Amino acid sequence: MTADVLNISNVDKDRGKTRVLNDVSLMVQPGKRVALLGHNGAGKSTLIKSILGLTPIHSGAITVDGAAPGTGAARRATAYLPEAVSFHPALTGREQLTLFAKLDGAKADIAGLLKRVGLSDALDRRIGTYSKGMRQRLGLAQVLLGKPAVALLDEPTSGLDPISRQDLYAIIDQLAGQGTAVLIASHALTEVEARTDRIAIMSKGHLVADDTLTGLSRRAGLPIRLRVRATDNADAIAAQIGGQRINGASVELHCTPDDKMAQLRRITDLGDAVADLEITPPKLEDLYRHFAAQDASEDLS
Known part of the structure; x- marks a missing residue:
């Protein structure tokens, strides 16, 4: 397994006269969870299709566990959960x-996998009777077959209730724990903020940011809110x-990340005059807006 099990290097992709991927580079190491964020049309789905080998790129390179997308080796190394999963409605x-396991050549505890995704009570029901959330869970069970080097999850919590969403991210954590590189395309900013190792933000085909949440906050320089209760x-x-x-x-005031400690010392010096202090750093939504808007302003310049 390579150091970066998913390696995307300087990828360009054109659709007609429109460049939908523009010099995109992104690496995911084994055991890391990377959130891929972006508005509709930002290029997320095109990038995932390129990783899967479903759409060709025009320049640059992609490797999956050292193999080119679409090859047998890359397919064996990759698990994929689309936003809208579809299964044969007549099968349980x-x-x-069981069919997927046979196709994959994997020996699996089918009942145990379905229990793991919360479908133990429905394992012998026909899929045609499943809700969207249940079909999503079944798709996740398919991802868990074997030990994929890379898992591509496109809006994995679509159709799930809040408790099921928590369960899903617990399973994603287990995937990463076994060494799988996980790329999660999502619009659910609040969810991925706390459950991923890095955030990659796409805008108009460009990868405009790729860092930890702390690193993005430092780069953006957005203010931190301090609320002091007297x-x-x-x-x-x-x-x-x-x-x-x-x-x-x-009293509410704002400071830059570099000034935070100095401001906290000033507040501490007030002693008993302060009853409480709340510190609110920029949220992922703020950071997303900042970097997406930054890309838009560069296009206008």
Whole structure:
């Protein structure tokens, strides 16, 4: 297994006169979970299809566990969960997964896999009776067959209730724990913010950001919000540290990441005048808007 089990290097892809992937480079190491974010039309689906070998690229290179997309070796190394899974409605969950296992040549505990994704009560029901969320769970069980080097998950929580979403990310954690490189294309920013190792953001075919959440925050330089709740006198606190009074009892101010520690020391020096302190860093939604807007402004320049 290579150091970067999924390696995308300087990839360009044209559709007619439109460049839908523009010099995209992205690497995913074994055991890492990378979120791939972007608006509709940003290039996420095209990139995933290119990794799967379903659509050719015009320049650059992609390797999956050292193999070219679409080759037998790459297919054996890759597991894929599309946003809209489709199975034969007349088969039961057990029959469908058994068929996949035979096609893959994998020896699997079918009942155990279906239990793992929460389908133990429906393993002998026909798939035609499954809800969308249940079909999504069955698709995830297919991903778990064998030990894929790379798992590509396209909107994996689509159709799932909140508890099922938590269960799914727990399974994704297990996948990563066994050494699988996981690439998750998603619009659910709140979910991936806490459950991935890196965030990759696409905009208009460009990869505009690729870093940890902390690294993205540092690069963006977006302000951190500090809210200080006064013990008695919010006006006195505001006079010393600046900021704006909130609800008569608190003071809110913003600082840059570089100034955060200095500002916290000033607040600490206030002693018992401070009853509480809330620190709110930029959220992933803020960072996403920042980098996507940055790409748009560059296009206009």
